[in-house]
Amino acid sequence: MDLGLKDKVVVITGATGGVGQALAKEFAKEGAKLSLSSTAQAKLDQFVPTLDVATDHLLTSVVDVTKEDQVKKFIKKTIAHYGRLDVLVPNAGSEGKFHLIQDQTYDNFEHTFAVNVFGVMYCMKYAAPQMIKQNAGHIVVIASDGSMVGAPQMSHYCSSKHATLGLVKSVAMELGPHGINVNAVSPGAIDTDMMKRIEKMAFPDLSHEEAYKQYAAAYLDNRYVSPTEVADTALYLASDQASHINGGAIRLDNGMESTSR
Structure with missing residues (x-):
């Protein structure tokens, strides 16, 4: 199936992590123009040589997604370089530290929410105006099965991912009338x-x-689930083949959803 992603401008955060690398490689295979971010230049320097992509189809940036000014600069740099923004994949995430609730800390919650919720929100905030201008776009958030279920000692993580899915659903209602689809991929263990x-x-x-x-x-x-399976699901949601899917999440959990109560 031709997903029609050739020369589409794709922004991916957290592009040097396991899922991020798979996303970058799979979008590159489709001929997309990439704008990738990581938290360190050294990580980008190590990853980019493994990526089969033309130099005019690659832009990289060092970005801390918890810093609004850095995200704003990253998105604006992408638009200035390529002239448009077709697909946004907020992928950067943090698992935080395991704690029972009686041992939880503000810092653990604050850091996890800063990456998993505010980082996603900042990306959406600065991508939305360009996508509205184009009257087209796809936002695919890499969420988690933790968006729907709980887990012991992971209250910080699961609550952040629940919030992320709430963000996806709400922003889909805002941007849908502008021809923009907002969805999530929610894997189990990757x-x-x-x-x-x-x-x-x-x-x-x-x-x-x-x-x-x-x-x-x-x-x-x-x-x-493998990182490539997550990436391939994201590619589908980033394509016009999935244009009638909006405000939803595809779970990659091989049956866990069937047993949920």
């Missing part, structure tokens, strides 16, 4: 370094293989 950190916090005495089995048992196929 095979990334972030998930390995979560495993270590949840099961400090278990090996990666043992912790993997514990988490993967929640899914009918007993495995994590």
